[in-house]
Amino acid sequence: MSAKLYAKGVLSRHRNSFEAGRDAAREIRAGMPAPPKLVLCYLTINHEQEQFLAGLRGELGADVPVLGCSGQGVMGRGAVHEDGYAASLMALGGPALQVGIARASEVHTDTRAKGEELARELRAQLSRPPQVTLLHYDPLCGVDLDVMLGGVSSAIESPILGGAAAHYFNAAMTTTYQYFGGEVFSHGAVGVSLAGDFTAETIFATGCAPVGYQLRATRVEANTILELDGRPALDVWKEITGARGKLDIMASSSVAIGVPVPGSDEHLIRAAFVFDEARNGMMLGAAVPQGSMLTLYHRTVEDTLGGSERMAGELSRRLAGKSLRAVLGFECGGRTSPFLGMEATNEENRVLQASVGAQAEWAGVICWGELFPVGNGPGFHNYTFPLLALAE
Amino acid sequence: MSVVTVDPKAKLLLQRERELFELRSLRSRAEEWFKALHAVSPERFDVTLEVQARRATEILVGALSFECAAALEYRPDTGEVVFGCAEPKPLPAGLRIERQAAEHFERLGGGRYGDEPEPALGTLAQALGLSKFFWRWCSSCRGSRFLFLAGSSPRTAQFHTFPDSDREHFGMFTSHAAALLSNSLLVADVRRERAELEVANRGLDASLRELEQTQAQLVASTQMVALASRQAGMAEIATGILHNVGNVLNSVNVCSEVALERLLGLPLEGLGKVSELLAEQADLGRFFAEDPRGKKALEYLSRVSERLLDERTGIASELSQLERHLTHIRAIITRQQAYAKRGEAERCDPSQLMEDALIIARNSHHRGSVEVVKEFSPVPSIHVGRHRVLQILVNLITNALLALQEAARPDKRLVAHVSAPTPGSVRLAVSDNGVGIAPEHAAKLFQHGFTTRSDGHGFGLHNSVLTAQELGGTLRFESAGRGQGAMFILDLPVESPEPAASSSAHPPRHSTPVAAQLDVQDA
Numbered sequence: 001m002s003a004k005l006y007a008k009g010v011l012s013r014h015r016n017s018f019e020a021g022r023d024a025a026r027e028i029r030a031g032m033p034a035p036p037k038l039v040l041c042y043l044t045i046n047h048e049q050e051q052f053l054a055g056l057r058g059e060l061g062a063d064v065p066v067l068g069c070s071g072q073g074v075m076g077r078g079a080v081h082e083d084g085y086a087a088s089l090m091a092l093g094g095p096a097l098q099v100g101i102a103r104a105s106e107v108h109t110d111t112r113a114k115g116e117e118l119a120r121e122l123r124a125q126l127s128r129p130p131q132v133t134l135l136h137y138d139p140l141c142g143v144d145l146d147v148m149l150g151g152v153s154s155a156i157e158s159p160i161l162g163g164a165a166a167h168y169f170n171a172a173m174t175t176t177y178q179y180f181g182g183e184v185f186s187h188g189a190v191g192v193s194l195a196g197d198f199t200a201e202t203i204f205a206t207g208c209a210p211v212g213y214q215l216r217a218t219r220v221e222a223n224t225i226l227e228l229d230g231r232p233a234l235d236v237w238k239e240i241t242g243a244r245g246k247l248d249i250m251a252s253s254s255v256a257i258g259v260p261v262p263g264s265d266e267h268l269i270r271a272a273f274v275f276d277e278a279r280n281g282m283m284l285g286a287a288v289p290q291g292s293m294l295t296l297y298h299r300t301v302e303d304t305l306g307g308s309e310r311m312a313g314e315l316s317r318r319l320a321g322k323s324l325r326a327v328l329g330f331e332c333g334g335r336t337s338p339f340l341g342m343e344a345t346n347e348e349n350r351v352l353q354a355s356v357g358a359q360a361e362w363a364g365v366i367c368w369g370e371l372f373p374v375g376n377g378p379g380f381h382n383y384t385f386p387l388l389a390l391a392e
Numbered sequence: 393m394s395v396v397t398v399d400p401k402a403k404l405l406l407q408r409e410r411e412l413f414e415l416r417s418l419r420s421r422a423e424e425w426f427k428a429l430h431a432v433s434p435e436r437f438d439v440t441l442e443v444q445a446r447r448a449t450e451i452l453v454g455a456l457s458f459e460c461a462a463a464l465e466y467r468p469d470t471g472e473v474v475f476g477c478a479e480p481k482p483l484p485a486g487l488r489i490e491r492q493a494a495e496h497f498e499r500l501g502g503g504r505y506g507d508e509p510e511p512a513l514g515t516l517a518q519a520l521g522l523s524k525f526f527w528r529w530c531s532s533c534r535g536s537r538f539l540f541l542a543g544s545s546p547r548t549a550q551f552h553t554f555p556d557s558d559r560e561h562f563g564m565f566t567s568h569a570a571a572l573l574s575n576s577l578l579v580a581d582v583r584r585e586r587a588e589l590e591v592a593n594r595g596l597d598a599s600l601r602e603l604e605q606t607q608a609q610l611v612a613s614t615q616m617v618a619l620a621s622r623q624a625g626m627a628e629i630a631t632g633i634l635h636n637v638g639n640v641l642n643s644v645n646v647c648s649e650v651a652l653e654r655l656l657g658l659p660l661e662g663l664g665k666v667s668e669l670l671a672e673q674a675d676l677g678r679f680f681a682e683d684p685r686g687k688k689a690l691e692y693l694s695r696v697s698e699r700l701l702d703e704r705t706g707i708a709s710e711l712s713q714l715e716r717h718l719t720h721i722r723a724i725i726t727r728q729q730a731y732a733k734r735g736e737a738e739r740c741d742p743s744q745l746m747e748d749a750l751i752i753a754r755n756s757h758h759r760g761s762v763e764v765v766k767e768f769s770p771v772p773s774i775h776v777g778r779h780r781v782l783q784i785l786v787n788l789i790t791n792a793l794l795a796l797q798e799a800a801r802p803d804k805r806l807v808a809h810v811s812a813p814t815p816g817s818v819r820l821a822v823s824d825n826g827v828g829i830a831p832e833h834a835a836k837l838f839q840h841g842f843t844t845r846s847d848g849h850g851f852g853l854h855n856s857v858l859t860a861q862e863l864g865g866t867l868r869f870e871s872a873g874r875g876q877g878a879m880f881i882l883d884l885p886v887e888s889p890e891p892a893a894s895s896s897a898h899p900p901r902h903s904t905p906v907a908a909q910l911d912v913q914d915a
Contacts, residue, residue, distance in 0.1 A: 013454070015453060015454070015479060015480035016480055045548055045551050046453070046457065046459045046548060048547070082457075083424070083454065083455050083456065083457040084453050084454040084455065084456070084457050084458075085453065085454070085480065167551045168457060168551045168552065170551060170552065170553050172550070172551075172553050174550040174551060175550060175551075211402040211405050211406060212399060212402050213399050213402035213403065213406065239403075240403055240406055240407075241406060241407060241410040242406075242407030242410055242411070243410060250410070250413060250414045250417060251410060253413055254406070254409040254410040254412065254413035254414075255406050255409065255410065296402070296406060298405060298406060298409045299409070337417075337420050338413065338416065338417040338420065339413065339416060341416065341419070341420045341423065342420065342423075342424070343423075
């Protein structure tokens, strides 16, 4: 029986951005029986983003949908790279596949409406409900992702996966990029919905454990916590973490914030990754309802790697009897180089890839916030590792 | 439940987790640097400067996340960049290091550009398209400077806030890389010098081969010269023989001619007429008694008889002399046949050798009024190649006779000396009071080809001195100068030397006999 879903993953270390894009396109064309219907593209920020896309689209043709985002790093078959010049691409095609793509700008304003519009646009391109929707966005623009997810999920009925765009892990977080066609922009979101006669399995791993320490978000504005337990949030955070001076990503990446899920004992794991010194507040990827009781988690290597192993086992079990074509990974940048280190990160991914499917195409991005459904709705998380497996 | 107090243990745990996270991050970055340090080190140290510099820049932009990196070699006095490579784009064409920047590099050795931009480096930063970068200055082994740069363009500078630990690691990494670059230069120097040595060795080998060929040619030439000398000596002896025989043949001719003339001069025609007259007479008694013709016939017959007796005596004398001359020729040939054998040492009487040489040479050249004196002392016999000694002596005697022939003095005198200067040697010397040897000729006398005679060939003395050496002896001369005569002295050992010592495979240098002669002159 001939395949109905084609996939080709490319992992590039070429330092000339245009040539890297061009060569990746050639590799894709050589590795697929028909032109791709979608190319997901993830780049490190050393690349000249526009040049890469120009090289890629120049070789593929402008009619091939291309979207993606910058990442802290990229993953592909056999390796994760967070250094220098790296690119990871996943091309999908085949008669079973329908693709809808859309983009939104300045998503920190009119967030819900833009989410709904993006979802409607995605849905309109499909003749059937999508199996899964991928979403990438700029986490540094101040968008309340819960709001945007609410808008998206109100207009499209599929699991939403993906992650926040990112850049090289550093003390300062400044700008991320989103790609749509040949366009590179910030403060936006890009989405793609996949529909068709194939299987889309989603799963994710965590790696946190509660320390039994709780505090209340007593004053919140959107996704910025201004006060904890009635005191300025940054003062409390410094006291908790022992950090001195100006707070940065180092002072938050070791601590995870558990946000309660209404009607559930579970927590959404969040990270405070932008510190607003002027307002003495800390910004999360999504809003925290004022008055929420936050549970602090700490992160351990054992929990992180153990979670990945369990995820691999569970995914393999679910895919039994199916032909795995492609896997997309969205691993949190707080897990990889700054926490596990690149050696353990690569080992984690090698084990995962070998367990899930040694023959499957593999691509992904190291991001600053992961999307994965929790309960009956979409969820935004930190320090997690969601996977999307496409099989027949 | 509301938590109003902080659990100290949980707080401590979170603080430790934060510290651990920071340490992990630092360790992770440090590990990247150390891996880079290891990666930049070649397994073999014979990589070129270009390869080594390229490797360093690739690591800086590859494994260490710098957007751009460059390695330059430049001359601080001129700012000229003599070598450079950069990643991911090549260096701008015509890049130069401004004097102010060079002085800055020289003064500080390393640093960071960007947070508070150093004006001196602004031009360089602009030329490279960098807005933030680390730099490191290092000396090279050839007097130039290495400059390493790694950083970000304005496009990515916002993403890279490399910590101070990166700066320290950059300094360590680039110092190591500079040492490797210098090592590459040294290796290149060693390679070049080795190549030069190999070329020189090949040249030396060629020279040696050429020398060997020249030496072989020289040996062959010397052997040819020796052969030619011997042949010349033999020719000289042959000439002597021919001359001797020729001289005798002259006498033979004279004798023959005299005898012939005498025979042809016999008055035989008159006898015929007398015989016819007598035959016509019936009474010979009456004819002789009465006829006047009879009386004249008797007188005629008487005179003819006397004449024939005289002629018979004369012709007999000439024939006798002719016989002696022929005997002399036979003696000369027989004597030369005795010397025809070569290379065989035999026991010889030195005085007899001198006698034989005198006989050969005497008959070769007209002695004129030369007085030959023999001063022979009792000497032991010598074991030597007879003909070779004879060849030397004939040459010396001939030269003496020629020197005397050229001399205008009336008291020409040749003295043949035979003596024993030491118990183990015999001296054979020939002296004359002829034209002598000019001082300017003394140094060249034994040299091959040197002669003062228009008909000479310059082989005689040269061959003689070589022969004397081969016989284990020496040949030298003494002369007080032009017109003062000369003495040539041949000293020979009583016993012939070992064959190896007389081998002609490596003939003595020409300077040897000259030196010997000069020693004599100096003495």
